[in-house]
Amino acid sequence: GVSGGLFIVPLYAFIQSRSPKGECAQAIAANNIMNSLFMVVSALLSMLLLGVAGWTIPQLFLLLAVMNAVVALYVYSQVPEFTQRFISYLLSHVMYRVTVTGREKIPKEGAGIIVCNHVSYVDALIIMGASTRPIRFVMDKSISEIPLLKYLFRHAGVIPICSPKQSEETYNRAFEAIHEALANDELVCIFPEGRLTPDGELGDFRPGIDKILARDPVPVIPMALHGLWGSYFSHKGGHALAKMPKRFWSRVSVDLTDAVDGKLANKESLRVQVASLLGKF
Known part of the structure; x- marks a missing residue:
């Protein structure tokens, strides 16, 4: 939850501050759709890995950690001043x-x-x-x-x-x-x-x-x-x-x-x- 907040709260502020005038609501709506999509995908992935593939919870957490590290590097490459x-x-x-x-x-x-x-x-x-x-x-x-x-x-x-x-x-x-x-x-x-x-x-x-x-x-x-x-x-x-x-x-x-x-x-x-x-x- 804390790690998620480190992404979510600043990025919401970033979206609101950088969106063109008159398009802030559309940007937030699009972001909410993407969030919902990824929540569904993450739930399906967890069910597949834990139920079908037989992964353990620590293994799932390790995968999520690696994926978040990749996302963090991508965010830095796109918006370096955000991370700085x-x-x-x-x-x-x-x-x-x-x-x-x-x-x-x-x-x-x-x-x-x-x-x-x-x-x-x-x-x-x-x-x-x-x-x-x-x-x-x-x-x-x-x-x-x-x-x-x-x-x-x-x-x-x-x-x-x-x-x-x-x-x-x-x-x-x-x-x-x-x-x-x-x-x-x-x-x-x-x-x-x-x-x-x-x-x-x-x-x-x-x-x-x-x-x-x-x-x-x-x-x-x-x-x-x-x-x-x-x-x-x-x-x-x-x-x-x-x-x-x-x-x-x-x-x-x-x-x-x-x-x-x-x-x-x-x-x-x-x-x-x-x-x-x-x-x-």
Whole structure:
């Protein structure tokens, strides 16, 4: 029942959120018909295997487990962001007590840019689990290649970036990828400081956000992360990931405010917005 719920509840929400306007009822009705069909088929299969073939109940459960694993892989291949956001939500809420304020500020459709302070190596994981939409993250190339996390980032469509001094090709390719994502009405998240905070304070915003908005003046949603400074994944007390964890399931909050017109925004005004969310102004 629990495992079935992990499929059914999110998929019903997914059907309702992705169905074209005016077709939601038809989509739910078609889904109900498919559910009824598969319930009849599963009952007949159980009767055949247990009564005729002489299978045991553990063997039947094993078959169902294998079939569900195949279905899970198929769902991931068709809708990868569904699984990614689910995993991100589970991981972030297992490690932290996450609360989100202003989630409704994230536009339900259309292009947009989220700008956020950069505190730890799991910032993207927290934001991904808090968002109602898939997000393309612009991330330092070195962070996007962290072992274990790099596979999640890769499938999430992370856009790696570095300074032009390190690799001008990677730098230019990142801005082209951002432009293509925004032109495709996707949601992009950047960390304008360009690096993890070394002291817990909000750093200066680099000119990359101005370059993006000059080409694509889309709405910008300021966001602030609280509670991650001092975690195992932050630079407090030494380099991140190089010290023993000192706390578990601590409180983390994600705060958002109203979107700003991209034609009027710049790195200084956006920094003031994020700083305000952090309580610096």
